[in-house]
Protein backbone atom coordinates (compact mmCIF):
# COMPACT_ATOMS: atom_id res chain seq x y z
CA UNK A 1 0.00 0.00 0.00
CA UNK A 2 0.99 3.63 -0.19
CA UNK A 3 1.68 5.54 -3.38
CA UNK A 4 4.74 7.43 -4.59
CA UNK A 5 2.33 9.92 -6.17
CA UNK A 6 1.42 11.38 -2.79
CA UNK A 7 3.30 13.83 -0.60
CA UNK A 8 5.08 11.90 2.10
CA UNK A 9 3.69 14.15 4.83
CA UNK A 10 1.71 11.40 6.56
CA UNK A 11 3.12 8.34 8.30
CA UNK A 12 0.06 6.32 7.37
CA UNK A 13 -0.76 2.92 8.78
CA UNK A 14 -0.87 0.21 6.11
CA UNK A 15 -4.60 -0.09 6.62
CA UNK A 16 -7.50 0.94 4.36
CA UNK A 17 -11.23 0.72 4.88
CA UNK A 18 -13.97 0.05 2.40
CA UNK A 19 -16.99 1.12 4.43
CA UNK A 20 -18.22 2.07 7.84
CA UNK A 21 -21.26 1.33 9.98
CA UNK A 22 -21.80 3.42 13.08
CA UNK A 23 -18.79 2.93 15.37
CA UNK A 24 -17.22 0.32 13.07
CA UNK A 25 -14.82 0.51 10.15
CA UNK A 26 -14.65 -2.44 7.80
CA UNK A 27 -11.82 -3.43 5.47
CA UNK A 28 -12.27 -4.93 2.01
CA UNK A 29 -11.81 -8.44 3.45
CA UNK A 30 -14.57 -7.85 6.00
CA UNK A 31 -12.43 -7.29 9.11
CA UNK A 32 -14.26 -5.02 11.56
CA UNK A 33 -12.44 -2.42 13.64
CA UNK A 34 -14.05 -0.62 16.57
CA UNK A 35 -13.39 3.01 15.73
CA UNK A 36 -12.62 5.18 18.76
CA UNK A 37 -10.63 7.64 16.68
CA UNK A 38 -13.68 8.60 14.59
CA UNK A 39 -11.63 10.43 11.99
CA UNK A 40 -9.98 12.41 14.80
CA UNK A 41 -13.16 13.54 16.54
CA UNK A 42 -14.93 14.18 13.23
CA UNK A 43 -17.45 11.37 12.76
CA UNK A 44 -19.62 12.48 15.69
CA UNK A 45 -22.53 10.30 14.53
CA UNK A 46 -20.38 7.40 13.39
CA UNK A 47 -20.07 6.19 9.83
CA UNK A 48 -22.87 6.17 7.25
CA UNK A 49 -25.52 7.57 9.59
CA UNK A 50 -28.81 7.28 7.64
CA UNK A 51 -29.96 10.82 8.48
CA UNK A 52 -26.68 12.34 7.28
CA UNK A 53 -26.58 10.17 4.18
CA UNK A 54 -30.15 11.21 3.30
CA UNK A 55 -29.31 14.89 3.82
CA UNK A 56 -26.21 14.67 1.63
CA UNK A 57 -27.75 12.57 -1.13
CA UNK A 58 -30.88 14.72 -1.18
CA UNK A 59 -28.84 17.90 -1.51
CA UNK A 60 -26.56 16.32 -4.14
CA UNK A 61 -29.53 15.83 -6.43
CA UNK A 62 -30.58 19.47 -6.14
CA UNK A 63 -27.60 21.81 -5.91
CA UNK A 64 -23.92 21.43 -5.01
CA UNK A 65 -22.39 24.84 -5.17
CA UNK A 66 -23.33 28.41 -5.98
CA UNK A 67 -20.65 30.50 -4.16
CA UNK A 68 -21.26 33.28 -1.68
CA UNK A 69 -22.38 35.61 -4.47
CA UNK A 70 -25.90 34.44 -3.59
CA UNK A 71 -27.96 33.72 -0.52
CA UNK A 72 -27.68 30.15 0.69
CA UNK A 73 -30.76 29.18 2.72
CA UNK A 74 -29.01 26.24 4.40
CA UNK A 75 -26.30 28.62 5.58
CA UNK A 76 -28.84 31.02 7.07
CA UNK A 77 -30.58 28.13 8.79
CA UNK A 78 -27.40 26.62 10.25
CA UNK A 79 -26.07 30.03 11.25
CA UNK A 80 -29.27 30.86 13.08
CA UNK A 81 -29.32 27.49 14.84
CA UNK A 82 -25.72 27.90 15.98
CA UNK A 83 -26.48 31.42 17.19
CA UNK A 84 -29.57 30.22 19.06
CA UNK A 85 -27.70 27.46 20.82
CA UNK A 86 -24.39 29.15 21.65
CA UNK A 87 -22.99 32.46 22.92
CA UNK A 88 -22.69 33.68 19.32
CA UNK A 89 -24.71 36.18 17.29
CA UNK A 90 -22.77 35.85 14.03
CA UNK A 91 -21.31 32.91 12.12
CA UNK A 92 -18.83 32.62 9.23
CA UNK A 93 -18.60 29.23 7.53
CA UNK A 94 -15.29 27.72 6.44
CA UNK A 95 -14.05 24.38 5.08
CA UNK A 96 -11.73 23.41 7.90
CA UNK A 97 -10.62 24.06 11.44
CA UNK A 98 -7.54 26.05 10.45
CA UNK A 99 -9.67 28.33 8.29
CA UNK A 100 -12.10 28.84 11.16
CA UNK A 101 -9.10 29.86 13.31
CA UNK A 102 -7.82 32.18 10.58
CA UNK A 103 -11.22 33.85 10.58
CA UNK A 104 -11.17 34.05 14.40
CA UNK A 105 -7.73 35.68 14.38
CA UNK A 106 -8.75 38.14 11.68
CA UNK A 107 -12.00 38.94 13.49
CA UNK A 108 -10.13 39.69 16.73
CA UNK A 109 -7.56 41.95 15.07
CA UNK A 110 -10.16 43.71 12.96
CA UNK A 111 -12.26 44.43 16.07
CA UNK A 112 -9.47 46.50 17.56
CA UNK A 113 -8.71 48.09 14.18
CA UNK A 114 -12.23 49.44 13.81
CA UNK A 115 -12.05 50.59 17.44
CA UNK A 116 -9.10 52.76 16.45
CA UNK A 117 -6.54 50.63 18.28
CA UNK A 118 -4.51 49.52 15.24
CA UNK A 119 -1.60 48.55 17.47
CA UNK A 120 -3.64 45.83 19.17
CA UNK A 121 -2.73 42.85 17.04
CA UNK A 122 -0.94 40.47 19.40
CA UNK A 123 -2.57 37.28 20.60
CA UNK A 124 -1.57 35.29 23.68
CA UNK A 125 -1.51 31.52 23.09
CA UNK A 126 -0.50 28.47 25.14
CA UNK A 127 2.25 25.90 24.96
CA UNK A 128 1.11 22.55 23.62
CA UNK A 129 -1.61 24.25 21.59
CA UNK A 130 -2.68 23.06 18.17
CA UNK A 131 -4.61 25.42 15.93
CA UNK A 132 -3.98 24.01 12.44
CA UNK A 133 -1.37 23.97 9.68
CA UNK A 134 -1.76 27.27 7.85
CA UNK A 135 1.02 29.82 8.26
CA UNK A 136 -0.88 31.84 10.88
CA UNK A 137 -2.14 28.83 12.80
CA UNK A 138 1.29 27.19 13.06
CA UNK A 139 2.56 30.49 14.44
CA UNK A 140 -0.36 30.55 16.89
CA UNK A 141 0.36 26.96 17.93
CA UNK A 142 4.01 27.87 18.35
CA UNK A 143 5.29 24.31 18.00
CA UNK A 144 8.77 24.18 16.57
CA UNK A 145 8.15 20.89 14.75
CA UNK A 146 5.43 22.55 12.67
CA UNK A 147 7.21 25.89 12.12
CA UNK A 148 10.65 24.65 11.12
CA UNK A 149 11.62 25.25 7.52
CA UNK A 150 8.62 27.34 6.61
CA UNK A 151 10.29 30.72 6.75
CA UNK A 152 9.49 33.63 9.00
CA UNK A 153 6.70 32.81 11.44
CA UNK A 154 3.61 34.99 11.18
CA UNK A 155 4.10 37.78 13.68
CA UNK A 156 1.89 38.56 16.61
CA UNK A 157 1.69 35.53 18.89
CA UNK A 158 3.01 35.45 22.46
CA UNK A 159 3.10 32.04 24.03
CA UNK A 160 2.84 31.19 27.73
CA UNK A 161 2.88 27.84 29.60
CA UNK A 162 -0.47 26.01 29.52
CA UNK A 163 -2.75 27.04 32.35
CA UNK A 164 -0.24 29.53 33.84
CA UNK A 165 -2.49 32.49 34.66
CA UNK A 166 0.35 34.56 36.12
CA UNK A 167 2.26 34.23 32.87
CA UNK A 168 -0.84 35.29 30.94
CA UNK A 169 -1.21 38.37 33.06
CA UNK A 170 2.47 39.26 32.58
CA UNK A 171 2.23 38.74 28.82
CA UNK A 172 -0.57 41.30 28.39
CA UNK A 173 0.71 44.56 26.86
CA UNK A 174 -1.00 47.59 25.30
CA UNK A 175 -0.60 45.75 21.95
CA UNK A 176 -2.51 42.64 23.04
CA UNK A 177 -5.71 41.99 21.11
CA UNK A 178 -6.87 38.63 22.39
CA UNK A 179 -6.20 35.42 24.24
CA UNK A 180 -6.60 32.22 22.21
CA UNK A 181 -6.98 28.85 23.91
CA UNK A 182 -8.42 25.35 23.55
CA UNK A 183 -10.69 24.61 26.56
CA UNK A 184 -9.34 21.05 26.26
CA UNK A 185 -6.13 20.61 24.30
CA UNK A 186 -6.68 17.74 21.88
CA UNK A 187 -3.45 17.08 20.03
CA UNK A 188 -1.59 18.47 23.07
CA UNK A 189 -2.70 15.38 25.02
CA UNK A 190 -6.29 15.89 26.27
CA UNK A 191 -5.16 18.60 28.67
CA UNK A 192 -8.10 20.41 30.14
CA UNK A 193 -7.84 24.01 31.22
CA UNK A 194 -9.30 24.21 34.73
CA UNK A 195 -12.69 25.86 35.00
CA UNK A 196 -11.10 28.39 37.35
CA UNK A 197 -8.50 29.23 34.72
CA UNK A 198 -11.24 29.69 32.11
CA UNK A 199 -12.99 32.15 34.41
CA UNK A 200 -9.71 33.91 35.12
CA UNK A 201 -9.10 34.35 31.38
CA UNK A 202 -12.55 35.89 30.97
CA UNK A 203 -11.82 38.26 33.85
CA UNK A 204 -8.42 39.25 32.40
CA UNK A 205 -10.00 39.88 29.00
CA UNK A 206 -12.71 42.05 30.52
CA UNK A 207 -10.22 43.99 32.60
CA UNK A 208 -7.85 44.68 29.70
CA UNK A 209 -10.34 45.03 26.86
CA UNK A 210 -9.17 41.83 25.15
CA UNK A 211 -11.21 39.30 23.22
CA UNK A 212 -11.40 35.75 24.48
CA UNK A 213 -11.05 33.41 21.50
CA UNK A 214 -11.66 29.70 22.00
CA UNK A 215 -10.48 26.95 19.71
CA UNK A 216 -13.30 24.42 20.03
CA UNK A 217 -12.45 22.67 16.79
CA UNK A 218 -11.98 19.39 18.66
CA UNK A 219 -13.78 20.01 21.98
CA UNK A 220 -16.92 21.50 20.42
CA UNK A 221 -20.09 20.04 18.88
CA UNK A 222 -20.98 17.86 21.84
CA UNK A 223 -17.65 16.11 22.37
CA UNK A 224 -17.44 16.86 26.12
CA UNK A 225 -21.17 16.50 26.78
CA UNK A 226 -21.95 20.18 26.19
CA UNK A 227 -22.47 21.70 22.73
CA UNK A 228 -19.30 23.73 23.36
CA UNK A 229 -16.82 22.72 26.07
CA UNK A 230 -16.54 26.20 27.57
CA UNK A 231 -20.13 25.87 28.80
CA UNK A 232 -18.82 23.76 31.71
CA UNK A 233 -17.09 26.87 33.07
CA UNK A 234 -20.12 29.14 32.89
CA UNK A 235 -18.20 31.85 31.01
CA UNK A 236 -18.71 32.91 27.42
CA UNK A 237 -16.04 33.72 24.84
CA UNK A 238 -16.18 36.55 22.31
CA UNK A 239 -15.15 34.34 19.41
CA UNK A 240 -14.92 30.55 18.94
CA UNK A 241 -13.79 28.28 16.13
CA UNK A 242 -15.51 24.96 15.52
CA UNK A 243 -14.99 22.39 12.75
CA UNK A 244 -14.32 18.64 13.00
CA UNK A 245 -17.64 17.42 14.45
CA UNK A 246 -20.01 19.94 12.86
CA UNK A 247 -19.82 18.25 9.45
CA UNK A 248 -19.92 14.71 10.82
CA UNK A 249 -17.30 13.82 8.19
CA UNK A 250 -18.14 16.41 5.54
CA UNK A 251 -15.34 19.01 5.55
CA UNK A 252 -16.56 22.20 7.17
CA UNK A 253 -15.92 24.62 9.98
CA UNK A 254 -17.28 27.83 11.40
CA UNK A 255 -16.16 30.91 13.24
CA UNK A 256 -18.68 32.05 15.84
CA UNK A 257 -18.65 35.54 17.32
CA UNK A 258 -20.72 37.95 19.32
CA UNK A 259 -22.23 40.91 17.48
CA UNK A 260 -19.69 43.20 19.16
CA UNK A 261 -16.63 41.05 18.37
CA UNK A 262 -17.71 40.65 14.73
CA UNK A 263 -18.32 44.33 14.16
CA UNK A 264 -15.15 44.81 12.09
CA UNK A 265 -16.08 42.04 9.65
CA UNK A 266 -17.85 44.24 7.14
CA UNK A 267 -18.61 43.56 3.45
CA UNK A 268 -15.54 42.58 1.46
CA UNK A 269 -13.02 42.21 4.29
CA UNK A 270 -13.11 38.40 4.34
CA UNK A 271 -14.41 35.61 2.14
CA UNK A 272 -14.23 32.08 0.82
CA UNK A 273 -15.30 30.34 -2.36
CA UNK A 274 -16.37 27.02 -0.90
CA UNK A 275 -17.14 27.90 2.71
CA UNK A 276 -20.78 27.36 3.65
CA UNK A 277 -21.72 25.67 0.39
CA UNK A 278 -25.09 23.91 0.12
CA UNK A 279 -23.66 20.40 0.51
CA UNK A 280 -21.82 21.26 3.73
CA UNK A 281 -24.81 23.13 5.09
CA UNK A 282 -27.18 20.22 4.41
CA UNK A 283 -24.94 17.91 6.41
CA UNK A 284 -24.22 20.44 9.16
CA UNK A 285 -27.93 20.97 9.68
CA UNK A 286 -28.49 17.21 9.76
CA UNK A 287 -25.76 16.82 12.40
CA UNK A 288 -27.42 19.47 14.55
CA UNK A 289 -30.83 17.80 14.13
CA UNK A 290 -29.45 14.92 16.16
CA UNK A 291 -26.95 16.61 18.51
CA UNK A 292 -29.62 19.08 19.62
CA UNK A 293 -32.23 16.37 20.24
CA UNK A 294 -33.49 16.41 23.79
CA UNK A 295 -31.18 14.36 26.02
CA UNK A 296 -28.46 13.68 23.40
CA UNK A 297 -25.72 15.66 25.15
CA UNK A 298 -26.66 14.20 28.56
CA UNK A 299 -26.15 10.77 27.00
CA UNK A 300 -22.70 11.81 25.77
CA UNK A 301 -21.79 12.83 29.32
CA UNK A 302 -23.21 9.60 30.76
CA UNK A 303 -21.40 7.35 28.27
CA UNK A 304 -18.24 9.39 28.80
CA UNK A 305 -18.45 8.64 32.49
CA UNK A 306 -19.04 4.94 31.79
CA UNK A 307 -15.93 4.84 29.60
CA UNK A 308 -13.85 6.91 32.02
CA UNK A 309 -14.79 4.74 34.99
CA UNK A 310 -13.89 1.62 33.03
CA UNK A 311 -10.57 3.16 32.06
CA UNK A 312 -9.90 4.13 35.68
CA UNK A 313 -10.39 0.49 36.67
CA UNK A 314 -7.91 -0.54 33.95
CA UNK A 315 -5.48 2.08 35.26
CA UNK A 316 -5.67 0.37 38.66
CA UNK A 317 -5.23 -3.07 37.10
CA UNK A 318 -2.30 -2.02 34.88
CA UNK A 319 -0.32 0.55 36.89
CA UNK A 320 2.83 -0.18 34.82
CA UNK A 321 1.06 0.85 31.62
CA UNK A 322 -1.29 3.67 32.60
CA UNK A 323 -0.07 6.91 34.10
CA UNK A 324 -3.38 8.74 34.13
CA UNK A 325 -6.85 8.86 32.61
CA UNK A 326 -7.89 12.36 31.54
CA UNK A 327 -10.58 14.28 29.76
CA UNK A 328 -14.27 14.96 29.75
CA UNK A 329 -17.26 13.35 28.05
CA UNK A 330 -16.18 11.35 25.01
CA UNK A 331 -12.89 13.21 24.71
CA UNK A 332 -10.72 10.99 26.87
CA UNK A 333 -7.01 10.26 27.05
CA UNK A 334 -4.93 7.41 28.38
CA UNK A 335 -1.57 8.82 29.43
CA UNK A 336 0.85 5.94 29.08
CA UNK A 337 3.94 4.90 31.01
CA UNK A 338 5.07 2.80 28.06
CA UNK A 339 5.42 4.45 24.63
CA UNK A 340 1.87 5.23 23.48
CA UNK A 341 2.65 3.77 20.05
CA UNK A 342 3.30 0.36 21.67
CA UNK A 343 -0.11 0.34 23.32
CA UNK A 344 -1.70 1.67 20.15
CA UNK A 345 -0.12 -1.18 18.19
CA UNK A 346 -1.43 -3.74 20.69
CA UNK A 347 -4.89 -2.16 20.46
CA UNK A 348 -4.79 -2.40 16.69
CA UNK A 349 -4.10 -6.12 17.06
CA UNK A 350 -7.40 -6.21 18.97
CA UNK A 351 -9.05 -4.37 16.06
CA UNK A 352 -9.47 -1.25 18.13
CA UNK A 353 -8.62 2.20 16.74
CA UNK A 354 -7.68 5.32 18.68
CA UNK A 355 -5.52 8.39 18.02
CA UNK A 356 -2.17 9.37 19.54
CA UNK A 357 -1.55 12.78 21.11
CA UNK A 358 1.15 14.75 22.89
CA UNK A 359 2.42 13.89 26.39
CA UNK A 360 2.44 10.19 25.47
CA UNK A 361 -1.35 10.03 25.43
CA UNK A 362 -3.75 7.88 23.42
CA UNK A 363 -6.96 9.71 22.62
CA UNK A 364 -10.33 7.97 22.74
CA UNK A 365 -12.77 9.97 20.61
CA UNK A 366 -15.62 7.61 19.74
CA UNK A 367 -18.71 8.66 17.81
CA UNK A 368 -21.00 10.53 20.21
CA UNK A 369 -23.80 8.04 19.49
CA UNK A 370 -21.62 5.07 20.52
CA UNK A 371 -23.68 2.47 22.40
CA UNK A 372 -23.11 1.19 25.95
CA UNK A 373 -22.35 -2.22 24.44
CA UNK A 374 -19.66 -0.68 22.25
CA UNK A 375 -18.17 1.17 25.22
CA UNK A 376 -18.00 -2.14 27.09
CA UNK A 377 -16.59 -3.87 24.01
CA UNK A 378 -13.93 -1.16 23.84
CA UNK A 379 -12.99 -1.64 27.49
CA UNK A 380 -12.71 -5.38 26.92
CA UNK A 381 -10.40 -4.89 23.94
CA UNK A 382 -8.28 -2.33 25.78
CA UNK A 383 -7.92 -4.77 28.68
CA UNK A 384 -6.85 -7.59 26.35
CA UNK A 385 -4.31 -5.29 24.69
CA UNK A 386 -2.92 -4.21 28.05
CA UNK A 387 -2.62 -7.85 29.09
CA UNK A 388 -0.76 -8.60 25.87
CA UNK A 389 1.63 -5.73 26.55
CA UNK A 390 2.14 -6.91 30.15
CA UNK A 391 2.89 -10.51 29.21
CA UNK A 392 5.19 -9.35 26.44
CA UNK A 393 3.20 -10.97 23.66
CA UNK A 394 2.71 -7.52 22.15
CA UNK A 395 6.46 -6.97 22.09
CA UNK A 396 6.69 -7.93 18.44
CA UNK A 397 4.27 -5.26 17.30
CA UNK A 398 6.52 -2.46 16.26
CA UNK A 399 4.94 0.96 16.07
CA UNK A 400 4.92 2.23 12.50
CA UNK A 401 7.77 4.64 11.90
CA UNK A 402 6.87 8.14 12.95
CA UNK A 403 3.40 7.07 13.98
CA UNK A 404 2.59 10.31 15.65
CA UNK A 405 -0.33 12.59 15.96
CA UNK A 406 -1.18 14.31 12.69
CA UNK A 407 -4.33 16.13 13.67
Ligand SMILES: *Cc1c(COP(=O)(O)O)cnc(C)c1O
Nearest residue numbers: 096097098130131132186217218
Ligand atom coordinates in the same frame (compact mmCIF):
# COMPACT_ATOMS: atom_id res chain seq x y z
C1 LIG B 1 -7.90 19.66 14.14
C2 LIG B 1 -7.74 20.93 14.86
C3 LIG B 1 -7.49 22.14 14.19
C4 LIG B 1 -7.26 22.20 12.69
O1 LIG B 1 -8.34 21.76 11.96
P1 LIG B 1 -8.14 21.37 10.40
O2 LIG B 1 -9.54 21.06 9.96
O3 LIG B 1 -7.21 20.22 10.36
O4 LIG B 1 -7.59 22.57 9.74
C5 LIG B 1 -7.43 23.30 14.92
N1 LIG B 1 -7.58 23.28 16.25
C6 LIG B 1 -7.81 22.16 16.93
C7 LIG B 1 -8.01 22.22 18.41
C8 LIG B 1 -7.89 20.94 16.28
O5 LIG B 1 -8.09 19.82 16.95
